[in-house]
Amino acid sequence: MAQTDRRLTPAREQYAPPVVRTDVLEQIQDLCRAMSLWPMTFGLACCAIEMMAAGMARFDMARFGAEVFRPSPRQSDLMIVAGTVNRKMAPALVRLYEQMPAPKWVIAMGNCAISGGPFRSPGQYNVVEGVDKLIPVDIYVSGCPPRPEALLEGLFALQEKITGRRWWPNPTEGMR
């Protein structure tokens, strides 16, 4: 977020406070939310191919309850921004994000969504340099494109962010 850009309108936060709120209830709900993150059917570029691969038989996001790709933003919890965000696409993306009901989360998948990626250059006119200029991003998954496992790791990291602990064994522990 270097300088503010007048032509990009970020999403407005719309937050409805819960009717009932207790700590225990909140924890149970967080657990349920983390275990049923329904992503939106929303692919912008080549990273979307890897997103599809993550949903297919080899990697199968369904194992974590995240295969229900909802076509309507009203029914989805998770927006996976998979690909390059153009200025032309930015208003649509912001609108889709605003249409999602709270609580909602965003994974920026791939280098283009993180920072504009290879399209980032001084004076370029059509690529949004990082989707976090438009909407709040929870997890950044880097790669060009990331492997499907990396997206799964992103999902786990999001679950960890929601519930406060990691639920699955970590094969990447010693790796850097």
Added chain:
Amino acid sequence: MFGAITKAYGALKSIAVGLGITGRAVFQEQSTVIYPMAEVKNLGHYRGHIELVGSDADPARPRCVACGQCMDMCPSGCITVETAMAPAELKTNAFIRAESIMGQLTPAAHFDVMIGEREPKRFVLDYSACSLCGQCVRNCPAGALRFSTHAYFLSRDRADFVLDLKERLAGQAEQARQAEQARQAEQARQASGSPQAEGGRTHE
């Protein structure tokens, strides 16, 4: 009338064939890799972000001669190399020729670099701008760059994707040294047969 019946029969038969295919798939072996418990076997072929290669003498010191070819070659400008003079004892009189394979981009097609004259002070990679085209690895005259197998690289903060590759190399060398020590300790323990030697692997 007869045509209609054949057509209906054909349609029903195709439905039955389809149901047969999915029905068989139910009992076939699944092609899923149960990821967090198991990984795909060919992950070694994954080419993640670039990393520095350590020199033969000192694995913590990069082979890089700080010629700047990678900076010039990178189409998205994600590499920044700050150079410094190398310690005098490393200096050799050998030269290597830095040749640009993408010749049309740089007018000076080649130049010579003295090995050991300069070294990178910092080697910064902004991975979030990289498209893994591999021009830097391909054009490095000293063979000092390679792709890592760092497949799961994610963060909650996009500033984490700016990597100092020299630090990373030092960390890797330290890790390798500790692993080697642990392996030797393990060997020694097995050779002597005494169980008191401590051989735990250390994770960073």
Added chain:
Amino acid sequence: MSLDTPLLSLLLGLAAILAFAGANGIVLVWVERKVAGRCQRRPGPLHVGPYGLLQPLADALKLISKQLITPRRSDRLLYWGAPLLSFMPVPICFLPLPFLPEMATVRLNLGLILILSFIGLNSISLCLAGLGSNNKWSLLGAARAIAQTVSFEIPLLLAALTAVFMAGSMDLHEVMAAQGPWPWQWFGFMNPLALLLFLISAVAETNRAPFDLPEAESELTAGFHTEYSGMGFGIFFLAEYAYILIICGVAAALFLGGQQGPVAPGPWWFLAKMYALVLLVIQLRWTLPRVRFDQLLNLCWRWMTPAALLNILATMLVMLALKGA
């Protein structure tokens, strides 16, 4: 207060039916996702609970805790009435289904008519959802839903009537009793065309793939429930599964002998047949691609309606001939 009090037994029955419909929806969601996975050679929900069994529970609790959004300039009454209306007929439709031995259920001499007429309310609720949402996708989905359900109700009723003619009654218990214990004594075996027509129209009636045009993702975002978030959507989902169960139960009673079976006839036979049909419907969804809308209506008006009419005529003639002989 004894159990014979009508009010108490009514309340108990209602609670039992609602609990059954809810539990059934939750189990069927799991089954559906598992079958979907297995059909594509992947495990489906696996890690949330043993074999992923807690997955639908997590989904349900999440849906309850989601923010409810009412679109601006939508008709609030229609918008929130629609999901309720889609679920309200479910308890009534469960009443005449022959789950249990005769004395334990409500016995109606027009049970079949009751079920089929109240299932028709579902299409009205889809229409209201589409109208009330103030969304063009919803409206298109609603228009499709009406065209589809109204069309397919005709072959559905004609196929059901065939079985009714063969049994001579509209009481599902009597239709069951008119069939024998062995498969060749079931109406579905004697008249396979009627069973086939009934099943195809049942899939179309419940808006399931390959006939899920009212919610076609690739064309209409999510069709009539595009604007529904959280539990509004959840109730539509629950109602859909309840309707699948009801219509498969009707098919099992009409065409597959219901509680009749070669060994130990009883309610378990009915349940087994019903769930076998449900599994078939689920597998059909994950096997066949969606049809086009003109194909759908052509199938109904040019193929299935004439076939059902001819079938019912032929059945009547055979019945007359048998009676005369």
